[in-house]
Amino acid sequence: MISIQGKGVSTGVAAGPLYFYQRAKTTLRRYKVENAEAEWARFKAAQEKAIEQLGELAEKARAEAGDEAAMLFETHQMMAEDLDYEETIQASICEELNNAEAAVTDTAAQFAEMFAAMDDAYFQARAADVKDVSTRILGILSGVVQGGIDSDVPVILAADDLAPSETVQLDKSKILGFITEGGSGSSHTAILARTMGIPAIIGVGDQLKAEYEGREVIVDGGTGNVVLDPDEATRERLMQKRAEQIKLRQMLEQLKGQPNETLDGQSVRIYCNIGSPEDVATVQANDAGGIGLFRSEFLYLNCDDYPTEDYQYEAYKKVLSDMAPKEVIIRTLDIGADKQIGYFNLPKEENPALGNRALRICLNRPEIFRTQLRALYRASAFGHLGIMFPMVTSVWEVKEAKKMCRQVMDELTKEGIPFDENVQLGIMIETPAAAVMSDRLAKEVDFFSCGTNDLTQYTLACDRQNNDLGRFFNPHHPAVLRLLKMVTDNAHKNGVWVGICGELGADLELTETFLSIGIDELSVSPRSVLPLRKKVRETTVSACKERLLGDLMSDQITI
Ligand code: PEP
Ligand code: MG
DSSP states (O other), X not given: OEEEEOEEEEOOEEEEEEEEOOOOOOOOOOOBOSOHHHHHHHHHHHHHHHHHHHHHHHHHHHHHHOHHHHHHHHHHHHHHTOHHHXXXXXXXXXXXXXXXXXXXXXXXXXXXXXXXXXXXXXXXXXXXXXXXXXXXXXXXXXXXXXXXXXOSSOEEEEESOOOHHHHXXXXXXXXXXXXXXXXXXXXXXXXXXXXXXXXXXXXXXXXXXXXXXXSEEEEETTTTEEEESOOHHHHHHHHHHHHHHHHHHHHHGGGTTOOOBOTTSOBOEEEEEESSGGGHHHHHHXXXXXXXXXXXXXXXXXXXXXXXXXXXXXXXXXXXXXXXXSXXXXXXXXXXXXXXXXGGOOOOOSSGGGSSOTHHHHHHSHHHHHHHHHHHHHHGGGSEEEEEESXXXXXXXXXXXXXXHHHHHHHHHHHTOOOOTTOEEEEEEOSXXXXXXXXXXXXXXXXXXXXXXXXXXXXXXXXXXXXXXXXXOOTTOHHHHHHHHHHHHHHHHTTOEEEEOSGGGGOGGGHHHHHHHTOOEEEEXXXXXXXXXXXXXXXXXXXXXXXXXHHHHOTTOOX
């Protein structure tokens, strides 16, 4: 038995075979072939397989998100069998005797350059397609499985780290738990694991060896412990713990349908954070009052090209109509920082968390923003929508974003397309600038939602992605909590409601503090709804408010 210690970032115990995430190799081997015919046949087989995979993906996309989504993969299919593309590869292999990997790589680069140089935006976008298709073919040629998991049974997935774009594309039915060498508890991969309710452990370093693949492993996402080849006593202990957790969840089930009300009658709304329309099922299963944060960028991360207005409209409409009449707050695109998307072709930055991200991208590239806003407003006719903008620092940004909303509403009116005229507009408070300016910002919007993951990062000047910062990244820091109080006071003075949608919202150690501050809504991962409801229902705010607020503002604080 081998015991490995990491950091638990999503609770629960899970057991299964260990499986290492497969990622396409990036190093290219170049060599001259002796038998060009055999090499050409090798390429043709890989090409055929790629076309087959793309067909399957198109069907899956059609079933899950409609024709528009399937078209992306069908375009890739056409690209894979494009005659010019194929003939260029053939010449490289059969005339220049290059190996298939080199031929595909060179042809992809040549075609991508050619497309990128065209004036027409449609053809420019094909540059990303040709690269994507070629990467798929290269993956098949080098024997690497695209999509990460090639196993018939569910596994405990191990990886050095996982990018959000990789995590969203995984087949969730195949994953019992995650283990990563690196990572951080505030990273989007950890957040996704919590949303999916899958136990996850990060930061195990180099303790996991490739030769462990396939061996039995038990992960405890609460303690951060990984046990390989458990002995009988350990297996029994951990399975017992798992059974107790299941029992506890069953007890929590009794809280379904009960109000989120303290013993002295103060109410708070408990909503959920989601990343895709499929998450709505767990939101409902956990009896949440609404959706407080739909991270819309995960739709973009799941696509190989800019998602069209119709594609987005279908996704938003599905969430809104499935949740109706409950409220759904959809956050506009928040990419940049750790959520990078190839087809956006964003220049590489030294400090991406401080760079071109979220609302900044939307304001700089209004055509992308407009497409999303049109999809959102069109979908608003099917439920109760709120729209919020991420990464705000200034009042002018909000005014500009609102102006875009107005323009979109005018367009839809002219086109005779129905939408809800009263969609609430809000902003995320996740920069110290937004918190400090909250008195002014409150005059512009209907609600604030505090993104404490970023608010902690920016207030404490502490990278949320860096696990080594340990105790320096402290979301309980009074600087963060004082800002939350200030924001809430400013909001309430202006008739604006306030939520918390960062991970801190589910931290039961702070529930009494949030209630004392007067937070109106807490938006958490679906599995956190019922434990949070339990905590709220056991609290008497009047008994702790004075002490907690006094502590928070005390001049004795020295941290
Ligand atoms: C946050 O910053 O707290 C937040 C909710 O947004 P994200 O984690 O997606 O940056
Ligand atoms: Mg954020």
